[in-house]
Amino acid sequence: MPPVDRRQPVRAKSSESQYSLMEFLARYPDDESCLQELWRKRYSPDGEHAYCPKCEMERVFHRYETTQQRQSWSCTGCGHKLHPTAGTIYHKSSTSLHLWFYAIYLMASTRCGISAKQMERELGVTYKTAWRIAYLIRKELMGQDDGLMLQGSIEADEMYVGGKRRNGKRGRPGPDSNKVPVFGMVERRGQVIAKTVMDVKKATLMPLVTQRVLESSTVYTDEFKSYSGIKRAGYFHKRIYHAEKVYVSGDIHINTIEGFWSLTKRGIGGVYHAVSAKHLQGYLNEYAWRYNHRNGQAMLRRYFFGRRRLISGFLDLAILSSASSTSFRVGTGISNPCGVFWVGSFGLLSLIA
Numbered sequence: 001m002p003p004v005d006r007r008q009p010v011r012a013k014s015s016e017s018q019y020s021l022m023e024f025l026a027r028y029p030d031d032e033s034c035l036q037e038l039w040r041k042r043y044s045p046d047g048e049h050a051y052c053p054k055c056e057m058e059r060v061f062h063r064y065e066t067t068q069q070r071q072s073w074s075c076t077g078c079g080h081k082l083h084p085t086a087g088t089i090y091h092k093s094s095t096s097l098h099l100w101f102y103a104i105y106l107m108a109s110t111r112c113g114i115s116a117k118q119m120e121r122e123l124g125v126t127y128k129t130a131w132r133i134a135y136l137i138r139k140e141l142m143g144q145d146d147g148l149m150l151q152g153s154i155e156a157d158e159m160y161v162g163g164k165r166r167n168g169k170r171g172r173p174g175p176d177s178n179k180v181p182v183f184g185m186v187e188r189r190g191q192v193i194a195k196t197v198m199d200v201k202k203a204t205l206m207p208l209v210t211q212r213v214l215e216s217s218t219v220y221t222d223e224f225k226s227y228s229g230i231k232r233a234g235y236f237h238k239r240i241y242h243a244e245k246v247y248v249s250g251d252i253h254i255n256t257i258e259g260f261w262s263l264t265k266r267g268i269g270g271v272y273h274a275v276s277a278k279h280l281q282g283y284l285n286e287y288a289w290r291y292n293h294r295n296g297q298a299m300l301r302r303y304f305f306g307r308r309r310l311i312s313g314f315l316d317l318a319i320l321s322s323a324s325s326t327s328f329r330v331g332t333g334i335s336n337p338c339g340v341f342w343v344g345s346f347g348l349l350s351l352i353a
């Protein structure tokens, strides 16, 4: 038997596991380690120096021991206090940071999402607390208003979420339908954007295309009439004629976005059962976030090539699920997942600046 390191289980080559619970716990064993992480990520890369807004310069910060250990660091020059949780979704929360981080881990690592009911059991909190935690993570950390731009080969399509069609008709619902329309665009082998929309008129969809797709990209759609302005907006436009039962013609298809829709629909149906129109965007954020972070290495390459992609909110979300399996193994010489952390701090700088 070849020598093995039992502390470093070997993953199957085909494994989708990127960051196991044990790896998470080794990195975040308690509340304090989570607070330290926030402190370093948000204010002080070396854990000691930080910019003091009052002194208007870099200062040494110290965490004074108090009976009730404060969650703040004090400037040794002027006494100004910095709170690592200020302005985040964890601020003044009665739930421990450790549980928050664990909730983020769960949401980032489960393939099909996790229900608030299961979150309640996993965290050992009330249903209300679990629901609120999941809601805030979806809304604030996984939000899609981050300026992500798509380029190259883009597939655009809409889907409809909500009550069942009567009389079993297929196709696009009529104007009196109470289904919520969702518009999505995906870059082939790249990232996805999915947004709820008021309607699927050309005047509604076209601005979304022009805001998020770089010029001279090729946009693939079906024959829906709302997409007729794409060519005029400066893109190459290729259509697939589903009505004529054509689904793939050479490179013309919208299978990528349809794959994302089916993943999302199955998830919403299976895990969340029914989602109200009000909260649908949150679930779309969650599915899009996981889709966009499915491959840590691909994400890293994007940063190298300077693509404009800011991580909104808390960086560890990115770290947690984009960490490649090798960089996280202790003892390989890269005990710190440098590459991944580099992505993280890059995102942070972009956020602060």
Ligand SMILES: [Zn+2]
Residues within 6 Å of the ligand: 052, 053, 054, 055, 056, 059, 075, 076, 077, 078, 079, 080
């Ligand atoms: Zn100061």
